[in-house]
Every structure is written in C-alpha cells, then in structure tokens.
Amino acid sequence: MLVDFEVIKRAQNRDSVAFNEIVLAYRKRILGTITRLIARSEDVEDVAQEVFLRLYFSLDQLRTPEVFEPWLYRLTVNAAFDYLRKQRRRLEFRMSDLSEQQVLMADATAGSKVEHEEQTKKKVRESVDSLLGAVSEADRILLLMKEVEGLSLKELEKIYNVNENALKVRLFRARQRVLKAFGAGGKKEGSG
Amino acid sequence: MSMRGNDDEKLDALFRAYRDACPDPEASANFMPTLWARIDSRQTFLFSFRRMANAFVTAALALSIALGVYLTIPRSTPGSGTETYVEALADANPLDNPDIVSPAARVDLNTR
Numbered sequence: 001m002l003v004d005f006e007v008i009k010r011a012q013n014r015d016s017v018a019f020n021e022i023v024l025a026y027r028k029r030i031l032g033t034i035t036r037l038i039a040r041s042e043d044v045e046d047v048a049q050e051v052f053l054r055l056y057f058s059l060d061q062l063r064t065p066e067v068f069e070p071w072l073y074r075l076t077v078n079a080a081f082d083y084l085r086k087q088r089r090r091l092e093f094r095m096s097d098l099s100e101q102q103v104l105m106a107d108a109t110a111g112s113k114v115e116h117e118e119q120t121k122k123k124v125r126e127s128v129d130s131l132l133g134a135v136s137e138a139d140r141i142l143l144l145m146k147e148v149e150g151l152s153l154k155e156l157e158k159i160y161n162v163n164e165n166a167l168k169v170r171l172f173r174a175r176q177r178v179l180k181a182f183g184a185g186g187k188k189e190g191s192g
Numbered sequence: 193m194s195m196r197g198n199d200d201e202k203l204d205a206l207f208r209a210y211r212d213a214c215p216d217p218e219a220s221a222n223f224m225p226t227l228w229a230r231i232d233s234r235q236t237f238l239f240s241f242r243r244m245a246n247a248f249v250t251a252a253l254a255l256s257i258a259l260g261v262y263l264t265i266p267r268s269t270p271g272s273g274t275e276t277y278v279e280a281l282a283d284a285n286p287l288d289n290p291d292i293v294s295p296a297a298r299v300d301l302n303t304r
Contacts, residue, residue, distance in 0.1 A: 023227065032216030045220060049227045056231050121213035128210040147207040148214075175203075182206075183199050 002026055005065035012059045019059075023052050030076055036148050037080040037141055039129050040087075051079045070158035073151075077141055077159060084137040134181040139174035146171055 002025040010018035027048070034047045054075045062071055132140045145151050145159070153164050160167065275283070 020224070023224065027219050027223065028216050031219060032214070035217055036210065036214045039214075041217070044217065045223060045226075048219070049223070049230055052227055053230050053234060057234065124206070124209045124213040128206060131206075147204070148211045150211075179199050179203055182203050 001069065002029075008059075008062070008065040008068050012062065019056060022055075026072060027052075030072070033073075033076055033145075033149055034080055037076075037144055038083055039125060043083065047079050047083050050083075051076050054079065067158065070155065073145075073155075074159045074161075077145065081137055081141055084140070131178050131181050134177045135174045139170065139177075142167075142170060143174045143178065147175075 003022050007018045007021050011022055030051055031044055031048050034051070035041065035044050038044065038047060051072070055072060058075070062068060132143065135143065142156070142160075145156060146153075151159075153167055156167055157164055
C-alpha cells in the first residue's frame with residue numbers, strides 16, 4: 001500500500017486533502033498501467049483522470065481500506081476497457097510486423113545498447129499491439145495485467161471477482177491465440 | 193525443446209521488452225487542476241440532476257395527493273353514490289313501464 005488506511009478512510013469522508021494524497025501516491029503507477037493497456041500516449045492522462053474521477057465518486061462504496069488497491073486496479077481496467085471499446089481500436093494483425101518483431105525482440109531483451117533505442121522501443125510497442133490484435137479488448141487487458149504488469153492470479157481474482165480456474169482458462173485461451181499469431185509470424189519469416 | 197515452448201519463451205521475452213518500452217510516464221502539471229475541474233463539473237451535474245429528481249418526486253407526490261382528494265370527495269349529483277344498484281335499476285325502469293312486462297302478456301292485451 002502506498003498510503004495509510006487512515007488516509008483512505010478520510011478520503012471516504014470526502015476529505016479533499018486525503019484524496020489528493022491518494023492521487024499523488026498512485027498517479028505514476030496508474031499512468032504506467034494505462035500506457036501499457038491502451039497503447040496511445042496522447043490519451044493516457046485523460047483515462048487516468050477518469051480512473052481517479054470514478055474513484056472519487058465510488059470511494060464510499062469501498063467496504064474496507066484493505067481492498068483499496070484491487071479496487072483501484074478494477075477501476076483502471078474498466079476505464080481502459082471502456083476507452084478501447086469506444087475507440088474500437090482493434091489493431092490489425094499485420095503479418096509483416098511479426099517477421100520483424102523476432103529480430104527486434106532479440107535486440108531488446110539482450111540488453112545491448114542499440115543506436116536507435118527509442119526507435120526499437122517504438123517497434124516493440126507496435127509489435128505487441130499487433131499481436132494483441134488477435135484477442136478481444138477484455139482479453140488484451142487481462143493478458144497485459146498478468147504478463148506485463150506482473151499481477152498474480154490471486155490479485156487478478158480480486159480485481160475481476162471471478163475464481164482462479166475461470167481466470168486460468170481465460171488467460172490460457174488468450175495466450176494461445178496470441179501464441180498462434182506469434183508463431184504464424186515466425187513461420188512466415190522462416191519461409192520468406 | 194519443442195517449437196511451442198520456444199514460442200512461449202519468446203513471447204514472454206517480448207512482453208518483458210514491452211514493459212521496458214512503456215515506462216511509467218510522469219503526469220503533466222495540469223493533471224491535478226484538470227482532475228479537480230472534472231470532479232467539480234460532475235458534482236455540479238449530479239447536484240442539478242438530484243435537484244430535478246427531487247422536484248419531480250415532489251410534483252408527483254402533490255399530484256397523487258390532489259387526485260386522491262378529488263376521488264374521495266362525494267359527487268354533487270343527486271342520488272349518486274348513495275343508492276344501491278337495485279335502486280338505480282328501479283329508477284331507470286319504473287313498474288308502470290310496459291318494457292318490463294313480458295312480451296307474451298303484451299300480445300294477450302292486443303288480441304282482446
């Protein structure tokens with residue numbers, strides 16, 4: 001927890017100073033998560049503000065401060081999902097990018113300093129976005145929360161309010177679809 | 193190692209690379225003022241909506257009471273509300289009215 005339970009309780013009673021404290025503590029983390037979930041930097045602040053706006057008006061529904069973080073993540077996931085659905089940003093699954101991504105991935109993960117680091121990062125982002133175009137917005141978010149944000153199944157269980165088995169099945173299927181797309185890209189590269 | 197396992201590892205590596213390629217950004221200076229402006233705006237909207245809803249409920253309540261009072265006040269037309277169904281029927285069809293005499297009796301009268 002980045003803030004004390006007492007601060008959350010004060011914010012629940014519409015204490016604006018306490019609410020400010022919460023926003024300042026979690027702002028960076030939420031901005032980062034949204035950046036990775038929606039992959040559109042110009043709208044990240046807007047979605048993050050929507051998250052904190054929803055938090056402000058729903059804090060009184062929070063039963064105990066102990067579940068604050070899963071609650072905040074749930075709001076983040078919902079806001080990102082609403083954004084993606086609104087934008088209908090189903091990225092096209094571009095086979096040409098997949099052949100390139102294998103090389104880029106090797107560069108990025110090897111830790112070697114390449115000359116155009118920013119360019120490489122951009123390409124990695126585009127590659128992952130292309131791959132995630134193979135799954136729905138909801139599965140994209142779930143997969144990123146697990147694989148990129150590093151949340152455990154227990155944490156995801158609290159966020160999604162579903163049991164672990166259902167989550168495992170959904171994650172497995174989403175990952176299989178992405179893997180299929182990933183493999184198809186690799187094969188194309190091999191034959192090309 | 194199988195091809196599938198190899199792809200799994202590569203995908204994990206790609207996700208890790210994605211994490212590094214999308215670092216946590218810093219918020220702009222306008223983040224907090226804009227957030228509070230949005231909160232105020234939403235609060236104003238909710239307040240107006242609540243006030244409108246209250247006015248609507250009050251008006252509906254007043255209308256219900258008025259309608260209730262109107263329905264409970266006895267009608268001023270004579271006899272209405274006090275007479276029974278049988279009495280009302282008797283008023284509408286007095287005994288000297290030939291309509292209540294059976295058709296057969298009427299025929300007998302005519303033949304005489």
